[in-house]
Amino acid sequence: MIRSQIKKDLDPQEMLRVIFDYAAKIANERVLENVLMLMADMGREMIVSDRCTVWLLDTSKNELWSKVAHGLDEIRIPKSAGLVGYAVTHDKAVFIDDAYTNEEYKNYLLNGALHTDQQTGYRTKALMVIPFRNSQGEIMGAYQAINKLTECQQFSDKDMEYLTLASSYAGKSLESALLTNEIEATQKEIIFRMGEIGESRSKETGNHVKRVAEYSYILARGLGMSKEESDLLKIASPMHDIGKVAIPDSVLNKPGKLTDEEFKIMQNHTVIGYNLLKNSNRHILKTAAIVAYEHHEKWNGRGYPRGIKGEDIHIYGRITAIADVFDALGSERVYKKAWELDRILQLLTEERGEHFDPHLIDVFFEQLPAILQAREHYADSTLEDSADVQ
Known part of the structure; x- marks a missing residue:
């Protein structure tokens, strides 16, 4: 001793x-x-x-x-x-x-x-x-x-x-x-499963919400958020598309370009998700309501549903927007093939200060090694990909 x-x-x-x-x-x-x-x-x-x-x-x-x-x-x-x-x-x-x-x-x-x-x-x-x-x-x-x-x-x-x-x-x-730990773990599991349900309606794999959650956490920590707040966003971000449960299949899974009317119907998933979650007294669900409502807003004010811009968009919405777009572009969907990584990174660079918070884009590139590691860890399996195609 x-x-x-x-x-x-x-x-x-x-x-x-x-x-x-x-x-x-x-x-x-x-x-x-x-x-x-x-x-x-x-x-x-x-x-x-x-x-x-x-x-x-x-x-x-x-x-x-x-x-x-x-x-x-x-x-x-x-x-x-x-x-x-x-x-x-x-x-x-x-x-x-x-x-x-x-x-x-x-x-x-x-x-x-x-x-x-x-x-x-x-x-x-x-x-x-x-x-x-x-x-x-x-x-x-x-x-x-x-x-x-x-x-x-x-x-x-x-x-x-x-x-x-x-x-x-x-x-x-x-x-x-x-x-308390068991109750919170159950809440997290329910929230994650609800997020998976929203994605499965548009024929997404469960790993999409896992990746968006991981990317959101990495970006939040890179931005300087506390671990507690970053964990909160990680738990809530899988609910970003929960409003898709109310979008008709004919619109949600249309293989071609949407008409203007169909696009308005699709946009409504943000409002539907917000209305589903906004009245909860639970901190996690209140955070999820913000994410669902604002993750399609753009830094330049040309997003939806409200067309707010800059820092008027909640930081949770700005973070999830980057996480969601990065993963969506790299994933195959009914209306497109997956993009190559270089093409995705080029778009994120071009949309710095337009679609996305410029500072957050800088954080994204600083954290890119960790993001790519998470992307690989939660990659869709061949079996899942085959199911999606069918």
């Missing part, structure tokens, strides 16, 4: 401050992975440990998983692996003064902490693992604390009491976060 600066245990006033500070942060956090990180940070500060991890049990895979740092992928281990696996499968809190001299849990330590030490050079000494439960009393994970940073370098009964308190709070908070 690389010794950090020696610290002191928290006094009662400091303990209350830590609990209240983290309780407020956790209550305002909606992202499950961030809740895990906050819980781990709270536990670490409460008992003055070097490391603290909150593990969640994934019963569908018989695994335990967690986040070790922001921005890194989750880590997963078998349900029975290491000391955490022992604590969860045996429903038992574990308290160890020195991992290298402990005989009772030797096999679990060799399979867990000591094995990790060999790989990283870290020195594990004191360890605590405490399972926690949901409101039905079922074990849903465990707190794991490693290495006490006070002079004695050992956890106390009081530390066990504090971490047990944190574990009890973690179980209830994480249960709520998991429920």
Whole structure:
């Protein structure tokens, strides 16, 4: 173990401050992975440990998983692996003064902490693992604390009491976060499927909405939007053509050029989509309403349905417009063959400041490698293409 600066245990006033500070942060956090990180940070500060991890049990895979740092992928281990696996499968809190001299849990330590030490050079000494439960009393994970940073370098009964308190709070908070996560995942799935329905009526593949979503996210991030807002646009953008559900097949799938009257009918899909979504109180659907309404507006004011221009067009509409046109031109449709990439890029350059926001076109070319990677990743399969042709 690389010794950090020696610290002191928290006094009662400091303990209350830590609990209240983290309780407020956790209550305002909606992202499950961030809740895990906050819980781990709270536990670490409460008992003055070097490391603290909150593990969640994934019963569908018989695994335990967690986040070790922001921005890194989750880590997963078998349900029975290491000391955490022992604590969860045996429903038992574990308290160890020195991992290298402990005989009772030797096999679990060799399979867990000591094995990790060999790989990283870290020195594990004191360890605590405490399972926690949901409101039905079922074990849903465990707190794991490693290495006490006070002079004695050992956890106390009081530390066990504090971490047990944190574990009890973690179980209830994480249960709520998991429920919120499940609800939001369901909402996203419904929105995506609705977007696919709109596209399937014009014989588009489901991958079109996936690509538009990815391109929209990449452009939003390249523009400097927060990850949260970029994610919101990514979720909402598949709904851009939902209004097509009400356009007659004779117009939607006409292989030749539309008449003026038919084009007016087609244009109406933006208004239909907007009216379907605009009255929702859900942030995602309100964003989708904007995208559906404005993704055919043009920077020069010659788009539809309202003919607004420049920055009067919502940024969500301006981003989705580029994402949609880029993918539509590169895809085969009933009325045209797919364009070559160079031809598409030439058109985007020519329409900079005309059809498209000029700054966003600059961002598009800056992000082109990422966009092309997403395009390749979500390319239509031969089977899908054949189905579209039929």
